[in-house]
Amino acid sequence: MSLTLRTISREQHLAYIQSLPAASHMQVPAWADVKAEWRSESLGWFDDRSGEIVGAGLVLYRQLPKIKRYLAYLPEGPVINWFAPNLTEWLDPMLAHLKQQGAFSVKMGPPVIIRRWEATSIKRGIQDPDVKRLRDIEADFIEPRAFEVADKLRRMGWQQGEDGGAGFGDVQPRYVYQVPLANRSLEDVHKGFNQLWRRNIKKAEKAGVEVVQGGYQDLEEWQRLYEITALRDHFRPRPLSYFQRMWTALNTEDPNRMRLYFARHEGVNLSAATMLVVGGHVWYSYGASDNIGREVRPSNAMQWRMLRDSYALGATVYDLRGISDSLDETDHLFGLIQFKVGTGGQAAEYLGEWDFPLNKLLHKALDIYMSRR
DSSP: OOEEEEEOOHHHHHHHHHTSSOOOGGGSTTHHHHTTTSEEEEEEEEETTTOOEEEEEEEEEEEOTTSSOEEEEETTOOBSOTTOTTHHHHHHHHHHHHHHTTEEEEEEOOOOEEEEEEHHHHHHHHHOTTOOBGGGSOOSEEOHHHHHHHHHHHHHTOBOOTTTTTTSOSSSOSEEEEEEOTTOOHHHHHHHSOHHHHHHHHHHHHHTOEEEEEOGGGHHHHHHHHHHHHHHHTOOOOOHHHHHHHHHHHHHHOTTSEEEEEEEETTEEEEEEEEEEETTEEEEEEEEEOSSOGGGOHHHHHHHHHHHHHHHTTOSEEEEEEOOSBOOTTSTTHHHHHHHHTTOOEEEEEOOOEEEESSHHHHHHHHHHHHHO
16 A cells, blocks of 8 residues: 555544544544643545545644754554554654654554453462563463564664563553453443452442532532542642643543543542543543542442443443553552452553654653653
8 A cells, every 4th residue: 555644634633533443532633732732733644546544643742942843742643554564654754754843753652452461360460479560471362463563663763662661661551451341241341340349339339329420610629539639649630720621622522522420428529530432442541539438439339330331332442541560569559450450351561652763862862851850
């Protein structure tokens, strides 16, 4: 297939994404409005024979201070045929175009899954004292074509750290946890939960925990719970304006793109979460909870409601987003995978993020700056 790459309109970009079964929420045109501090561009790949669009990418440009040179970033993209035999013909024109736009370095995250581990395998790994990381367990699924993609990228000059992203080292998580919904009944999904999850859901129901959807006006209440969580878990919270912008941008593009949920007990909101929808892929994107009311298990009740709503939307996968690959109980991120494994489902490893230095000196300077942050 002979290809042409060119800038496309938001309408063309959105129409292409909507024609697909799913794509990352960071590759829809509206994500550029969420990341308002970055300049953005929509790129389209066209089949020269048919003239049809066959790929798209949202590029975010971050300018270096004082000079007009940019880091070009395609989070979880571009959305192209990564298994095409002529991958060079897809990516080389993109690099040439980005260089022309003033980019000194390109970062991208191919949305290609390389390995999957079932919950039962992970549980066995947790019980084995010799297992410290996911890769110490034999994967239940391996995509051989993903290794070919990695080899091609290296030969083309793309770079990746040996163990990049294993502990949230990439900008976007390399390891995620997903609950497959395709070809399963809700009863199957519920049966896939471990005993603790099923017991906690029942406990929340018995206690009268109510899960409701909120709207834009409820984002201030979301922020209250989110900032309590940030203080407890020692991370820097995003401001309320970020979530307000996210809601407005995403739901203007598609009124069902972003949802807000609250789990409340006796009129008090105890937990909250944001949910994103693109085609058949649904993400639990941000979560928050109060320091009180944990005994009535609001988070379990809320996740079960979000899973049921995803199923009703026809989703094929419910994505609980990032995990670390550590199965070491002393690791501070171990609790995250332990909680998510309780849903059944699978851990998935993506190919990770890759960099291409268009200007080696500036790229090196950025590397040094990032390593010192």
